Amino acid sequence: MENMVNIYLYGKKYEVPESLTIMNAMEYAGYQLVRGVGCRCGFCGACATIYRIKGQQELKTCLACQTKVEDNMYIATLPFFPLVKQPYEIENVKPTEQIMMQLYPEIYACIGCNACTKACTQELNVMQYIAYAQRGDFEKCAEESFDCVMCGVCSSRCPAGITHPQVGLLARRLNGKYLAPETQHLLERVAEIENGGCEADLQDIMKKTAEELKEMYNNRDFEK
């Protein structure tokens, strides 16, 4: 028989197998989830959760799909954060400090408490990437924030009202579009296609019989 533990879902006690994640445990207890569930493997940030172990003081945060239950765990899910998202036109912005000041000026009110980093469900150095954003170092901000799943837990803990996931996302888009080096071979191939340079080969291969195609396929050369 599997070992069981007691957990408290929104304060109510349930007994569940100790091997389960918080998400599985809620379902095992009988919840049919609609909110607070998404990819179920740590990519989508739908299942931000807050918990405390009985007898301890600290409130901890996690993703419900990525965290095992513990005995005497008090659990509350946080399926929605009313975060601020400022619209902008990606074609008409420049990758300078100006844009952050304009869209997310509150980042300059960061008091350095590091609560965001402590709360991050992905163990990212959130305060650091905000510092990079303040300086307009979008490349570093983009790298440091890359694994963000936008669960929003960091923002819920921020005394300065910063919307960290949106700041990281803006920095990444600026980086991807304006700062990362241009890809010459991509531009050349696109031009070639638009000028019809790839058309003849394609039309040719589309005309092959199934047998001819099979023959070609079975004798392909492979890039090492």
Add this chain to the structure above:
Amino acid sequence: MYTQEMLESIKKVEATREERLKQILAGNHPRRMTAEEKDQVLLENHPDHIKSQFAELKIGPNKGEKVPIELAETLQANPRINPADIDLTKIDYDVDVLVIGGGGAGSAAAIMAHENGANVMIVTKLRHGDANTMMAEGGIQAADKPNDSPAQHYLDVMGGGHFKNVPELVYKLVNDAPVCIKWLNELGVMFDKEADGTMVTTHGGGTSRKRMHACKDYSGAEIMRVLRDEVQNRQIPVVDFTSAIEIIKDENGKAAGAVLMNMETKDILIARAKTVIIATGGAGRMHYQGFPTSNHYGATADGLVLAYRAGAPLLYAYTLQYHPTGAAYPSQIFGALVTEKVRSIGAQLINSEGEAFMYPLETRDVCASSVIRECRRGNGIDTFGGGQGVWLDSPMIEMLHGEGTIEKRIPAMMRMYLKYGIDMRKQPILIYPTLHYQNGGIKIADNGMSDVENLFVAGEAVGGIHGENRLMGNSLLDIIVFGRNAGVNAAAVAKNTVVSDKLNLDHVESFKKEMAEAGIKTDKVSPKLLPNYTKQKDF
């Protein structure tokens, strides 16, 4: 946190590792299978070939064809509404283009419809971005390097799909691929690049050129969050936690909207549109043949149900993709995706005796079948609950490419395993096939329209692009190519469509009648919308 038996088997993996690495460095990979060997391993082991797991459709456009039992049940289940109870004159949303589904295909479609002047709206049954796109790890294919060409890409796609692919759709897929990479790049997607801008590209199973572009192992997540941000920047309305449960038609039988249901309050809402795009994704949560899945919580084949009832035929609905490397252990991540990129960058598949039993980058169907066969031959490793798996020798990656490679190239994988006390840099991981992708789906023409007029389809809900087996990296590509395509064409058709005030659900009535005449009696309703895991502990 491996068991004692697992640790014993790991010793055998470690014992052969040095020699295996030596062979690779000398250019000697395990042998690729011949065409005959592939056919045989598929026929004897692939789940698509287990006849007892299929049922014949008794009604609808594909009557007489066989599909997975669970799909047949849901396609031939009762509608969630009684058409007579629905007031189609009380319109809640009135738009040009209605996009059903808020994943990558739906978002790309919405952006392009908006770009082309349409008044477009997205409805999605969970949150915007809750989709398989978000979970695609490995990358996106495009023939954009000098040694490669769209025609070479075409050949790989056709062969991977066993030559069943619809040629016109494959043409579009490969020809538009570089343009789509450029589009994503210009939206700000952060592709892995060398310092000079050259894309870092790798092989995927069944590719003859290294054309897999990636954003670490968050490729889909990166693309999805950029597309979502773009939809928000354009202030395209997104109605979340709202599912589409029937297509609405006009007096000429053209698609003209959808019946919607609020997922929380169950309120029924009516959306009228000039054109409709189904971008509802896949079906992993149908758990065909009892397989675990790498799919999103909402992957329940809803679009297929909506389209089928509206009279749109499906294509190749019998073929599913079982990803060769789902997590087989520990139980908490059972079925979760272990990206193909782990093999792309050097990890081999190893059996319990420490043998590399196959070339690790065969196409996914061949690879999955070969893993299943290896376990059937008694060379698997016991996991839990009677399950088995084989080793994916991840420590090889850093021995081949240097320390730090795993953290840099596949950080999400590393993080997933570290949570359960397994460091894949030092220990191999256990894998077994997991239900991953719906190869078949709704039949479309190359303009993205189904056989029902004004009903477009994009993304995983489409059938025919990938034949009977999709290659890695062609799904992220497909959602962008065909999402954009559907958006452009749905906007164009909408311009020439007059809004109807004679909306109807006659097709739903006829479907019910057809069910009765065929003697189908069931208490099931569809679309399924969400799986039900209450009181279970295995999923």
